[in-house]
Amino acid sequence: MSSEENLTEHPRARYIMIGGFLGAGKTTAVGRLAQHLSDQGLRVGLITNDQGSGLVDTTMLRSRGFATAEIPGGCFCCRFQSLVEAAEQLTHANTPDVFIAEPVGSCTDLVATVSYPLRRIYGDRFEIAPLSVLVDPTRAMRVLGLDEGRRFSEKVTYIYLKQLEEADLMVINKIDSLEETQRKSLRTALEERFPTKKVLEVSARSGAGLEDWFALMTSEKQGSADTMEVDYEVYAEGEALLGWLNATLELRSEEAWDGNAWMTQFAAHAQSQLEEQRYEIAHLKMTLSPEDGLGDLAVINLIRNDFVPELSQTLPTNIQQAELIVNLRAEADPDALEAALRSALDAMNAGQGAINARLTHMEHFRPGKPEPTHRMEACP
Numbered sequence: 242m243s244s245e246e247n248l249t250e251h252p253r254a255r256y257i258m259i260g261g262f263l264g265a266g267k268t269t270a271v272g273r274l275a276q277h278l279s280d281q282g283l284r285v286g287l288i289t290n291d292q293g294s295g296l297v298d299t300t301m302l303r304s305r306g307f308a309t310a311e312i313p314g315g316c317f318c319c320r321f322q323s324l325v326e327a328a329e330q331l332t333h334a335n336t337p338d339v340f341i342a343e344p345v346g347s348c349t350d351l352v353a354t355v356s357y358p359l360r361r362i363y364g365d366r367f368e369i370a371p372l373s374v375l376v377d378p379t380r381a382m383r384v385l386g387l388d389e390g391r392r393f394s395e396k397v398t399y400i401y402l403k404q405l406e407e408a409d410l411m412v413i414n415k416i417d418s419l420e421e422t423q424r425k426s427l428r429t430a431l432e433e434r435f436p437t438k439k440v441l442e443v444s445a446r447s448g449a450g451l452e453d454w455f456a457l458m459t460s461e462k463q464g465s466a467d468t469m470e471v472d473y474e475v476y477a478e479g480e481a482l483l484g485w486l487n488a489t490l491e492l493r494s495e496e497a498w499d500g501n502a503w504m505t506q507f508a509a510h511a512q513s514q515l516e517e518q519r520y521e522i523a524h525l526k527m528t529l530s531p532e533d534g535l536g537d538l539a540v541i542n543l544i545r546n547d548f549v550p551e552l553s554q555t556l557p558t559n560i561q562q563a564e565l566i567v568n569l570r571a572e573a574d575p576d577a578l579e580a581a582l583r584s585a586l587d588a589m590n591a592g593q594g595a596i597n598a599r600l601t602h603m604e605h606f607r608p609g610k611p612e613p614t615h616r617m618e619a620c621p
């Protein structure tokens with residue numbers, strides 16, 4: 242049976258896409274929204290996406306019990322049919338009332354290449370919500386010149402600003418980390434630069450502001466404005482400046498060890514290796530899953546060089562054997578990312594009571610030129 246036949250058997254499901262640059266808090270927000278909808282008795286299907294495979298985001302969302310389909314090996318826009326098939330796969334599993342999709346954080350032009358094609362080709366199956374674009378305040382303040390800290394180069398910044406330009410809902414996240422004056426000046430700067438946008442303020446971590454945002458995503462339909470112009474040469478060059486590394490390792494030791502402490506130390510070693518070369522980190526994220534089958538997970542994130550690795554989930558007990566997934570995105574040569582990761586591992590292995598680490602998956606590359614399956618500039 243074709244994917245078209247399968248999907249037509251079911252009523253229209255809402256399709257919500259939460260975009261935003263690397264590290265803005267998309268997966269955190271997706272998990273929050275999925276929980277919010279599940280608590281209301283709705284069935285949710287989540288879709289994750291990456292240029293490579295072996296994804297921290299998928300591992301995290303699945304560990305929380307959400308039905309999650311993964312599209313590895315290319316962005317939604319270039320793998321449009323895989324997106325439709327992922328929805329079909331989830332439909333078979335639990336017939337979601339709502340799909341929540343997280344696009345790759347270095348992607349833009351999602352309205353023209355994903356939302357409008359879904360509406361025009363599969364409008365009888367999906368009701369498309371407004372596109373949300375999440376904003377990490379520190380990153381945004383640097384891009385907009387409100388903060389002096391380090392920033393990405395011009396072409397990566399081009400992608401960042403294009404993401405903001407196409408937002409239906411511009412969502413300042415992490416307001417728990419902001420002073421009142423910073424929050425006001427960021428909001429003012431965004432409203433001045435993008436006067437037609439609806440700007441919201443939330444904290445996916447604390448829950449502040451989420452009710453209003455979730456209400457908009459679950460009730461409003463996306464409008465029909467003409468899409469923005471995108472220079473695909475600059476976009477491709479910007480994407481190619483970002484090095485990508487996905488690795489999976491098996492860790493084991495005779496003695497039980499503290500996985501939270503191990504991962505924190507490992508992230509700190511990787512950070513110092515990258516900082517030595519002055520590579521700008523976009524997001525280093527890792528999960529550590531013990532092989533005891535109980536489903537616990539430790540998660541660590543580092544979202545820029547001048548910050549600290551944050552454990553957002555911890556393991557309750559010591560472990561002996563575990564799988565470590567590493568996803569690293571930085572403005573750097575991918576070979577240099579691999580070298581940094583290997584040096585960080587060497588540093589860990591040089592310590593006392595070393596944990597035996599075996600690499601089971603490693604890919605590191607620069608994303609290729611985006612070549613969307615469809616590009617529709619207007620939608621009825």
Ligand SMILES: Nc1nc2c(ncn2[C@@H]2O[C@H](COP(=O)(O)OP(=O)(O)OP(=O)(O)O)[C@@H](O)[C@H]2O)c(=O)[nH]1
Pocket residue numbers: 261262263264265266267268269270298345346414415416417418443444445446447524526541542543544551553
């Ligand atoms: N302080 C604070 N931190 C947050 C908030 N939301 C997310 N974070 C943190 O931001 C980091 C990145 O969050 P993710 O949800 O993984 O970000 P993402 O946009 O999915 O990242 P990519 O998938 O790599 O593009 C994590 O350390 C989160 O815990 C928030 O509201 N406040």
Ligand SMILES: [Mg+2]
Pocket residue numbers: 267268269298343
């Ligand atoms: Mg994510």
